Amino acid sequence: MSAPLPFNRPPLTGRELENLRDVLQRRELAGNGTYTQACQDWLKARLGVAEALLTQSCTAALEMAAILCGLAPGDEVIMPSFTFVSTANAVVLRGAVPVFVDVRGDTLNIDEKLIEAAITPRTKAIFVVHYAGVPCEMDAVNEIARTHGLVVVEDAAQALLSTYNERQAGALGDIACFSFHDSKNVVSGEGGALVIKRADFVERAHVLWEKGTNRKAFLKGEVDKYTWVDVGSSFLPSELTAAFLGAQLEYADDITRDRLATWEFYHHAFAELERRSNQIVRPVVPPKVRHNGHLYYLLLRDGASRDATIERLRVGGIVAPFHYVPLHSAPAGVKFCRTSGSLAITDDVAARLIRLPLWYGIGDLAGRVVEAVSREVLR
Numbered sequence: 001m002s003a004p005l006p007f008n009r010p011p012l013t014g015r016e017l018e019n020l021r022d023v024l025q026r027r028e029l030a031g032n033g034t035y036t037q038a039c040q041d042w043l044k045a046r047l048g049v050a051e052a053l054l055t056q057s058c059t060a061a062l063e064m065a066a067i068l069c070g071l072a073p074g075d076e077v078i079m080p081s082f083t084f085v086s087t088a089n090a091v092v093l094r095g096a097v098p099v100f101v102d103v104r105g106d107t108l109n110i111d112e113k114l115i116e117a118a119i120t121p122r123t124k125a126i127f128v129v130h131y132a133g134v135p136c137e138m139d140a141v142n143e144i145a146r147t148h149g150l151v152v153v154e155d156a157a158q159a160l161l162s163t164y165n166e167r168q169a170g171a172l173g174d175i176a177c178f179s180f181h182d183s184k185n186v187v188s189g190e191g192g193a194l195v196i197k198r199a200d201f202v203e204r205a206h207v208l209w210e211k212g213t214n215r216k217a218f219l220k221g222e223v224d225k226y227t228w229v230d231v232g233s234s235f236l237p238s239e240l241t242a243a244f245l246g247a248q249l250e251y252a253d254d255i256t257r258d259r260l261a262t263w264e265f266y267h268h269a270f271a272e273l274e275r276r277s278n279q280i281v282r283p284v285v286p287p288k289v290r291h292n293g294h295l296y297y298l299l300l301r302d303g304a305s306r307d308a309t310i311e312r313l314r315v316g317g318i319v320a321p322f323h324y325v326p327l328h329s330a331p332a333g334v335k336f337c338r339t340s341g342s343l344a345i346t347d348d349v350a351a352r353l354i355r356l357p358l359w360y361g362i363g364d365l366a367g368r369v370v371e372a373v374s375r376e377v378l379r
């Protein structure tokens with residue numbers, strides 16, 4: 001039998017080694033050098049934001065965002081439970097409490113209509129997650145935030161180059177966090193970025209990034225001593241990571257195009273099966289959204305058929321995993337978080353969802369996935 005078809009295969013553009021060799025030649029290994037600047041300039045220009053800072057991960061960027069929100073112990077942050085642990089962990093690390101609301105049954109993004117009911121006098125922020133690279137209903141989210149004086153943070157880990165009403169994901173709230181982890185569209189092994197739309201957060205973000213020091217002001221000659229002025233950590237990646245990322249960002253449009261072509265191939269191929277079988281539901285993309293082909297998923301009939309399908313695809317040599325265990329039902333979620341209202345849709349879709357292999361250059365192999373999934377659904 002042929003080798004198993006992996007769920008993910010990180011892209012390589014062919015420019016990575018050249019950039020890494022250049023870093024070695026310059027002997028400029030620590031962070032905030034030439035390649036870091038170039039990547040940050042790329043992000044700022046493409047997204048149209050006030051500032052972009054590379055980080056070690058999206059997890060680190062979310063931790064910075066939680067500090068910028070000024071979260072204190074007992075404060076609350078509204079977010080979906082259907083997300084990766086880092087969205088909630090960043091809040092818990094400040095002593096604050098994630099408050100989970102349900103997702104929409106179509107996009108699996110936070111249900112904006114449930115946010116207002118979750119607001120209390122302790123609410124400080126809304127952390128939205130653009131699942132599968134499909135942006136949330138940000139006009140409604142921003143309107144609620146404006147009314148109640150809340151900060152809006154986008155967990156845009158999956159959403160690089162997606163748009164909502166022609167505006168880039170990452171420029172839709174006050175602060176956004178991106179991931180360049182191995183499993184995302186554009187990668188640097190581990191890596192991320194904090195992106196800031198609201199100008200009044202920029203100065204403090206630099207201080208947090210540089211271990212709580214005023215190194216930026218010092219480098220600009222604004223102060224004569226470089227010293228400890230605030231909390232912070234070592235959030236910045238080395239130039240080796242930034243150089244690798246630079247070689248990827250250069251090809252970000254190509255990578256996105258290729259992924260979208262595979263996404264559309266799946267979507268078209270499964271349209272008939274959805275109609276005919278009544279056993280699967282395809283993803284929904286609202287008309288005001290252009291997404292980045294990050295992820296193709298299907299919702300199967302129920303949890304049992306989902307689990308059986310994953311297992312039979314695995315035996316047939318195709319890796320098609322489930323996704324999140326909802327955070328409200330995870331041990332740490334029970335301990336540190338609370339829920340607002342029913343999370344019935346979250347529980348339902350988490351049990352029925354299957355993700356299909358989708359990566360840069362998958363090409364005709366996607367046809368094998370369609371055949372295998374169709375066989376399973378119609379059996």
Ligand SMILES: *Cc1c(COP(=O)(O)O)cnc(C)c1O
Nearest residue numbers: 057058059084086157179181192
């Ligand atoms: C991948 C991901 C993260 C974490 O990204 P890292 O760069 O691995 O820290 C956070 N949130 C979401 C929604 C993700 O998909």
